[in-house]
Amino acid sequence: MNKMHHSFVLVLFFLFIISNLAYPQLTHKAPYLIYNGNETEMQVLWQINSTDTCQIEWGTDNLYTLGKATTHEYGSDHQHSYTITNLLPATKYYYRVSINQEIHTGTFHSAPGANATAVNFFAYGDTRSNPNIHDQVAAAMVAVYKNSADFQSLIISSADLTSDGNTESNWDNQFFSPSYQNIQEMLANLPYQSCMGNHEGSGVLFKKYFPYPFVSGRYWSFDYGPAHFVVIDQYTSYSPGSGQLTWIENDLASTTRLWKFIYLHEPGWSADGGHGNNSNVQNYIQPLCVKYGVPIVFGGHNHYYARAVVNNIQHITTGGGGAPLYTPNLSYPNIVTATKANHFCILEINDQVLHLTAVKPNGEVIDTFTIKNPLVGVDSEKDQLVVKEYILQDAFPNPFNPVTTINYSVPEVSFVSLKVFDILGNEVVTLVNENKPKGNYKVEFSAGSLPSGIYFYRMQSGSFAETRKMVLLK
Numbered sequence: 001m002n003k004m005h006h007s008f009v010l011v012l013f014f015l016f017i018i019s020n021l022a023y024p025q026l027t028h029k030a031p032y033l034i035y036n037g038n039e040t041e042m043q044v045l046w047q048i049n050s051t052d053t054c055q056i057e058w059g060t061d062n063l064y065t066l067g068k069a070t071t072h073e074y075g076s077d078h079q080h081s082y083t084i085t086n087l088l089p090a091t092k093y094y095y096r097v098s099i100n101q102e103i104h105t106g107t108f109h110s111a112p113g114a115n116a117t118a119v120n121f122f123a124y125g126d127t128r129s130n131p132n133i134h135d136q137v138a139a140a141m142v143a144v145y146k147n148s149a150d151f152q153s154l155i156i157s158s159a160d161l162t163s164d165g166n167t168e169s170n171w172d173n174q175f176f177s178p179s180y181q182n183i184q185e186m187l188a189n190l191p192y193q194s195c196m197g198n199h200e201g202s203g204v205l206f207k208k209y210f211p212y213p214f215v216s217g218r219y220w221s222f223d224y225g226p227a228h229f230v231v232i233d234q235y236t237s238y239s240p241g242s243g244q245l246t247w248i249e250n251d252l253a254s255t256t257r258l259w260k261f262i263y264l265h266e267p268g269w270s271a272d273g274g275h276g277n278n279s280n281v282q283n284y285i286q287p288l289c290v291k292y293g294v295p296i297v298f299g300g301h302n303h304y305y306a307r308a309v310v311n312n313i314q315h316i317t318t319g320g321g322g323a324p325l326y327t328p329n330l331s332y333p334n335i336v337t338a339t340k341a342n343h344f345c346i347l348e349i350n351d352q353v354l355h356l357t358a359v360k361p362n363g364e365v366i367d368t369f370t371i372k373n374p375l376v377g378v379d380s381e382k383d384q385l386v387v388k389e390y391i392l393q394d395a396f397p398n399p400f401n402p403v404t405t406i407n408y409s410v411p412e413v414s415f416v417s418l419k420v421f422d423i424l425g426n427e428v429v430t431l432v433n434e435n436k437p438k439g440n441y442k443v444e445f446s447a448g449s450l451p452s453g454i455y456f457y458r459m460q461s462g463s464f465a466e467t468r469k470m471v472l473l474k
Helices: 002-026 131-147 168-175 181-189 204-209 243-254 279-292
Strands: 027-034 042-048 054-059 067-071 079-084 092-099 102-109 118-124 155-157 192-194 220-224 227-231 259-263 296-299 305-310 313-318 335-339 344-350 353-359 365-372 403-410 414-422 427-436 439-446 453-461 464-472
Touching: 027 092, 027 102, 027 168, 027 181, 027 192, 042 054, 042 092, 042 102, 054 079, 067 079, 102 181, 118 131, 118 313, 131 168, 131 181, 131 344, 168 204, 227 243, 243 279, 259 279, 279 296, 279 313, 305 365, 313 344, 313 353, 335 365, 353 453, 365 464, 403 414, 403 453, 427 439, 427 453
Parallel strands: 118 155, 155 192, 227 259, 259 296, 296 313
Antiparallel strands: 027 042, 042 079, 054 067, 054 092, 092 102, 118 344, 220 227, 305 313, 305 335, 344 353, 353 365, 403 439, 414 427, 414 453, 453 464
8 A cells, every 4th residue: 555655646746747847838928018008908918839719807806807808819929919998097907817727917007097197107228138137127126016006007118128139039038038037027017118129120029029009110109197108219210301200290299298208229318338329319309309398318228327418308328127238438428427237217207296216126226306397387386285184295305315304194183104114115114103183294214324225105094005205315
């Protein structure tokens, strides 16, 4: 009996090994998200290794009760896609993709409504060549949105996703590899909005895996809450008289969104070290930014962070997503700051004010600035604080060193908890943990020996909970 039992256990063990070896072979590229510009939709895409049907389910929790659909492959490479529709604005959704016995899950927040006045998003680029470093950058972005749900929005990428965008193995090994779990988690939970880069080559595989609703070539635009994004294809003509430049101007002139952004791959003003300034951006795109009130142009191409300011327009080079780093030249024209570092950018819009923070994967801040929308003045009435509810205000000053003040309001006798966390979600200090009468309050936070970086402070009182960000800049 002992020998029979032992043999039976061995058989079960080998069956387990065999089944687990086969298990990951069903999926070639795990589910990832793109946003097609329709505020009530989100597109989920994936790729499997053989012809088969799949099932996708979704809902507002992990019971996935809102919908279910069977998908069939399209194209000639076992790709699957499903667009979830009828989404409510600014709502968290859960989805589950079943490929036979293999299950993949993810979440996303639907786009804010057209009347929204606040939104956050991420920006970065040049992820090619070193997926292990890209994985670290992705892990930091995931940590930000996990720490504060307001940051689970979308990513804009300044391109160069892989070393050779014409080669399938580069997409498999550098961008979609299951070995880099943080990249895959990021792609499954944040819609990925990339422009076209020179390393995308002919763009055939770029369009295969990122089938945005292009106007022509690889250019298009989309709205997201109060923001309008123009995605430029620098490998389709945008010289005067071209279809793309005419479209860009008409698009900027016609949008009704308060904040307008352009992103592309090769920046007009950067800090050299690898590639010089792009004169077409300077000559053709910059005048449109001035004319139509575009406050920021995002680019990559040079593998570092740099910020140049020309006619009050911020030109951001965010090329630190994983490609081999270059050394910026700080003496280049119009450069305000530049840092040789892997990084990503966090953008926060609150009505007429925008705040950008460029941060390394370890949370160290390398640049931060605040601008007001160039198209409108400041409405002083909106700066008035009328206390009728629980309110947690922005820390002031922010950025700070080493002390900042946090104001909050309590409309009734309540137990209040106010804590500070680092970018990884670790608690740093408890500022308030007691009953408070109705009223307005302020509390100081002294950073002491804490390192520079992004910190979050969270207030909870009864059913009220809110998290805000502050930046320590030593």
